Amino acid sequence: MRCWHPYTQMSSHASDPPLRVERAEGLFLVDADGNRYYDAISSWWCVVHGHGHPRIREAAARQMERLDHVLFAGVTHEPAEQLSERLVSVAPEGLSRVFFSDNGSTAVEVALKMSLQYWRNIGRPEKTRFACLDLGYHGDTTGCMSVSGVEAFRNAFRPILFPARRVPAPYCYRCPAGKEYPGCGIACIREMEKALEEGEGKVAAVILEPLLMAAGGMIVYPPEYLAEAARLARSFDAHLIVDEVATGFGRTGTMFACERAGASPDFLCLSKGLTSGTMPFAATLATERVYEAFLGSPDSGRTFYHGHTYTANPVGCAVALASLDLFEENALLEHVRAVSPRLGDAARALADLPFVGDVRHIGMVAALELVKDKGTKEPLPGTAPVFRAIRAEALRRGLFLRPLGNVVYLFLPQCTTAVELEDILSRFADTLRSVLR
Ligand SMILES: Cc1ncc(COP(=O)(O)O)c(C=O)c1O
Numbered sequence: 001m002r003c004w005h006p007y008t009q010m011s012s013h014a015s016d017p018p019l020r021v022e023r024a025e026g027l028f029l030v031d032a033d034g035n036r037y038y039d040a041i042s043s044w045w046c047v048v049h050g051h052g053h054p055r056i057r058e059a060a061a062r063q064m065e066r067l068d069h070v071l072f073a074g075v076t077h078e079p080a081e082q083l084s085e086r087l088v089s090v091a092p093e094g095l096s097r098v099f100f101s102d103n104g105s106t107a108v109e110v111a112l113k114m115s116l117q118y119w120r121n122i123g124r125p126e127k128t129r130f131a132c133l134d135l136g137y138h139g140d141t142t143g144c145m146s147v148s149g150v151e152a153f154r155n156a157f158r159p160i161l162f163p164a165r166r167v168p169a170p171y172c173y174r175c176p177a178g179k180e181y182p183g184c185g186i187a188c189i190r191e192m193e194k195a196l197e198e199g200e201g202k203v204a205a206v207i208l209e210p211l212l213m214a215a216g217g218m219i220v221y222p223p224e225y226l227a228e229a230a231r232l233a234r235s236f237d238a239h240l241i242v243d244e245v246a247t248g249f250g251r252t253g254t255m256f257a258c259e260r261a262g263a264s265p266d267f268l269c270l271s272k273g274l275t276s277g278t279m280p281f282a283a284t285l286a287t288e289r290v291y292e293a294f295l296g297s298p299d300s301g302r303t304f305y306h307g308h309t310y311t312a313n314p315v316g317c318a319v320a321l322a323s324l325d326l327f328e329e330n331a332l333l334e335h336v337r338a339v340s341p342r343l344g345d346a347a348r349a350l351a352d353l354p355f356v357g358d359v360r361h362i363g364m365v366a367a368l369e370l371v372k373d374k375g376t377k378e379p380l381p382g383t384a385p386v387f388r389a390i391r392a393e394a395l396r397r398g399l400f401l402r403p404l405g406n407v408v409y410l411f412l413p414q415c416t417t418a419v420e421l422e423d424i425l426s427r428f429a430d431t432l433r434s435v436l437r
Helices: 053-065 078-090 104-121 142-146 150-158 189-199 223-237 257-261 286-293 314-329 332-348 385-396 417-433
Strands: 021-025 030-032 035-039 095-101 129-134 165-167 203-208 238-242 266-270 283-289 355-360 365-368 407-411
Touching: 021 407, 030 189, 053 314, 078 283, 078 314, 095 104, 104 142, 104 203, 104 266, 104 283, 104 286, 129 189, 142 150, 142 355, 165 189, 165 223, 189 203, 189 223, 203 223, 223 238, 223 332, 283 286, 314 332, 332 355, 332 365, 332 417, 385 417, 407 417
Parallel strands: 129 165, 129 203, 203 238, 238 266
Antiparallel strands: 021 030, 030 035, 095 283, 266 283, 355 365, 365 407
16 A cells, blocks of 8 residues: 555554545545445535535536546636636625635645735735634644644644734633633633734734534534624734635535625635535635735735636636535425524433533534543543544444544534434444443
């Protein structure tokens, strides 16, 4: 085997071999022996309509026959033009321009670079700093790592990261202000305010994941925090970059999670669910004000010198358009809002199991944080054998899980029916009951 897998200690590969997936259909991954496993984490938080959806396959095949790929500088095409119109029509108000790229990290890099160059273009080159959250995650490229806060992903690369001002995450279970929601009055936002005061006149942008900090441990936080962060960014004349790479396209119950806080970002980063997890594709949406600051003569120095070979790949665009059609035809947001409470109730019913310290839920996501001691909240290390046991037991029960540090979670496709949800929940509960004894 010559494949080098991501986030994987390859020396343990032989003793802990990967699941060999041969095909996928609907909610299932199917291995070479025909065993079927629910893809309970949506193949890294991507799948929306289920694997191999006929409408998505048709859209890809039709587009492939007509125009497979073409560069996007000095060239345009209908799928990109249509998709940018559609994205603007579903995005929070104020976002009017769409820059395409290939993955979540590039969507964020684009936003960071656009923000930086915006301030330079309008004669404020001193605005070069970024404020972000501890435990935030925005991708693995250098700029993204610089504004992320999951230390395990950053440690080896610190010497080349640019400094960013990190503030404690709104992590209610481990409240940085030592308070309890909702009586806390979102006291933790004060740290963000302090960061912006300290950097007054220097901060280009505040970047965060809205309502759900996924890679940091499926931390769900109150919309009021996001609303306040948006207000503070505005009042300190800094951009707000909302990274909806994981939360976008209905995963939390609204098309975009930031809608729940009434926040209108300057930049919106999208990927993953954009193509329902079928094509590497991404988009960064920006406001007209940002866009206009890049206009000028070719030698004005205002041009955005950034691009990717596969920018606006026509097949990606066609698939994203088909996915958006399915949202409307299947009333998918209403469906998520209908099934989501059952997911939350079932997750909360597991709170009494040994080691379960906290239960979190939003939309199609439910997570259990496992601790050594419920009183002290000391986390179980992510390397503890119990996590491997949970994965193995879940597989035996036809459920593909991938715990994140000390967090075991479901991150389900938006199309999951009420019947499928019940089946997944009973396999999940049985797995945990049999391992956490
Ligand atoms: C919120 C968020 N931003 C950015 C990324 C990076 O996306 P990608 O892995 O496609 O580069 C991720 C990936 O999990 C993410 O969850």
